[in-house]
């Protein structure tokens with residue numbers, strides 16, 4: 415993909431469904447009795463991988479694009495797949511499904527693409543094994559492929575040293591099949607879609623805040639009930655158009671249907687701290703997740719510090735925030751974000767390499783980066799390393815860089831935002 419700078423972006427963008435919620439809606443729908451109707455499902459490659467995994471385990475799923483119908487068969491209704499479950503590029507599919515598979519009476523093997531099979535799975539293997547699960551990294555390196563065999567599960571109280579919704583969710587899902595209650599404590603509250611949605615499906619689940627951190631507790635469950643779900647727009651996808659509206663001169667963009675769950679909305683607080691002009695138009699709270707339409711106007715940004723409990727609320731947005739910081743006056747420091755190293759790529763490295771190519775002043779650190787802003791950006795050949803977030807963040811950087819920017823392997827945006835480039839072109843054409 416080749417991109418040139420632009421002088422103005424105007425128009426309205428409707429954001430596709432939230433990736434985290436779309437995965438969960440299919441998974442919980444498959445485990446519920448009766449029909450689950452999902453409106454606004456994200457038709458991204460990661461979520462389609464989740465659909466395929468459950469279809470392979472005997473769940474009938476009608477994908478009608480706007481609406482996905484999951485004909486759930488109950489907590490004990492899955493059947494043994496005839497081959498390896500392919501979780502493709504999706505960490506969420508792999509880790510959450512492992513919690514479910516740990517409680518099944520049949521053996522399964524999970525494997526993904528080259529990136530997925532290098533991501534750490536020890537973080538779920540350890541707690542699931544403590545619950546009694548029989549789960550093995552077949553390559554012996556703590557990564558997928560994973561083999562999961564039948565076992566009796568016991569409730570545990572697990573204290574996690576990372577704030578990870580995937581770890582928390584894997585444990586809570588295994589907890590549905592355990593013989594007593596299961597709790598997970600995490601140092602900071604990570605995204606809470608599993609808790610909100612499982613409760614809506616009928617699970618007994620409580621969330622509390624203690625001195626040790628955020629605690630979620632689930633009781634073993636006999637039945638979940640099919641639901642009608644309206645998936646809000648993904649704030650992680652909205653992030654690219656928020657940034658585009660702020661950076662491109664003379665811009666005014668309305669971004670509709672953005673999920674603003676406080677465990678996800680860190681980018682909005684950061685933009686505000688950087689001096690962004692963002693107005694909340696209509697706010698709603700239908701279907702258990704808050705959403706808003708946002709009006710974003712071109713703004714003069716300044717540097718900020720991003721750390722601590724903010725990090726889990728914006729972890730996937732850091733590549734985009736780094737580009738914003740490169741265009742802001744002064745210094746931005748991002749710390750406590752070592753988790754960036756274990757995403758689809760090591761995002762500290764891939765952001766640093768590509769921002770440097772465009773002329774930014776960035777120093778990587780062990781748990782983040784320091785960016786001294788407002789060096790002029792110039793077009794470059796960007797290696798996305800097949801990481802969708804890198805491809806999209808640098809496509810937006812290209813809009814304010816001199817000359818032409820080439821994004822290599824840009825089709826990886828299909829993982830979370832298949833319409834990304836069409837939407838971007840539409841905004842430019844409206845000028």
Ligand SMILES: O=C(O)C1=C[C@@H](OP(=O)(O)O)[C@@H](O)[C@H](O)C1
Pocket residue numbers: 433434435505506577578579580581583604605729730753
């Ligand atoms: O639970 C989820 O849906 C996700 C949790 C986050 O990962 P971690 O749990 O590894 O932080 C996030 O980066 C990922 O894109 C989606």
Ligand SMILES: C=C(OP(=O)(O)O)C(=O)O
Pocket residue numbers: 460503504505506507730757758803830
């Ligand atoms: C990290 C991400 O996803 P996952 O962990 O599901 O692969 C992401 O979408 O940025």
